[in-house]
Amino acid sequence: MRRLAPYQTGLWLAEYIDMRCQLCRIYHSTPQSKLLQHQAPSSLQGITGTPPTRTALKKHSFLTDIIHQANSYLSSGLFCAHCHNDITWLPRPFEVDIASSVSLSIQASTYYEYPIRQAIRAFKHQEDMTKLPLLLHAIRQLPRPHGCHRNNSVIVAMPTTNQRLVKRGFEPVSILSAQLSKHWQIPLWQGVKRIDDTVSQQGLTRAERLSNLNNAFALIKKPPVKRLLLFDDVSTTGASLQAVARAFISPTAVKSTTDSSHNSYQISAYVLAHGSKS
Structure with a gap:
């Protein structure tokens, strides 16, 4: 045994x-x-x-x-x-601008505070698998987007750089997004690449986060559907998700996809945790 x-x-x-x-x-x-x-x-x-x-x-x-x-x-x-009930508050969605008259709605499953904050940090930075049940429990509280199913939607996990992947040894967001995909029965799609080696977003102001993420993401293939559900583990200001969403409506995206209706993508975002109750 x-x-x-x-x-x-x-x-x-x-x-x-x-x-x-x-x-x-x-x-x-x-x-x-x-x-x-x-x-x-x-x-x-x-x-x-x-x-x-x-x-x-x-x-x-x-x-x-x-x-x-x-x-x-x-x-x-x-x-x-x-x-x-204490850890699954389901905060109200918040929005960030991604283009003129276009905003991105971001829905979190809970707040980034105890015990979720400690669990996420231990899972990401210490490979502590004992925290996985708590994180999966929180993810399951995310409401399935209305009208979305496996034939008209895909989940787009926040991509990382190869350098960070090698350093960390595994990709936490990929593991969590795979479980969200299983829970919602909506497939994952890996068509966005992180093309730079930006510094960590932790500790930066919103302006610094946006500057740090300028041209950080690019499409490497055309999305198979119009409904795109972005996913990340933590969103503080929404800057990372904002940058990913902009990759789908940038001039580069139009060239690479040769899709004249690129602005018709329905993009929304979901995260494990955001902000705090106080």
Whole structure:
């Protein structure tokens, strides 16, 4: 029998023995099927695998196994109803301009504060897979865009540079967007490339963020549909999503796609977290 990684042991105990909310540690957890009022997988698969090292995370089969386990844990419940309601506020959408008389609506699933903020940072920068169930739980609160389905829409995940991918060893936004794609039953589309090596957006003012992202994204192929659903993990000012959206209506986009109706794209954006309640 394979030795369980620490995170696997902890989640197994929470599933079968502890049954307390993994945030407040006081109340009993509530099955997500009851929280979301929809059918979710209820069976727990066997817990196997190796510790989530950087090398192992690059293996598709191992990562798929982790995500499948996370979905299984979510269906049985890791949070009580109180904590579920506390972390899933569904903030009001906010808008940023992407062209003259054209704005981009950005919908977040929750606020960028405890415990989501700490979970996102640990997942992105420390490859902490134990935070994945919480993040997937939050993503599932995003409402499916009205009228969007697999035949008329695609999800466009925020692209990263090759240098950052090599440095980090895995791409957090790709993992999260793949789960959103599965939840909404809308395919992912990878037709946008990050063409520069900009510095991190953290700590920059809005003006600095916009300047940092000038001409940072470009289309490498024509979108197959007109409804484009952009996705990122965190949006502070909306500058990154704004820059991606502008790639679809820029003169370069018109040339590369030879599409005279480029301005007819219906673009909206969705993020895991934004701002704060205060």
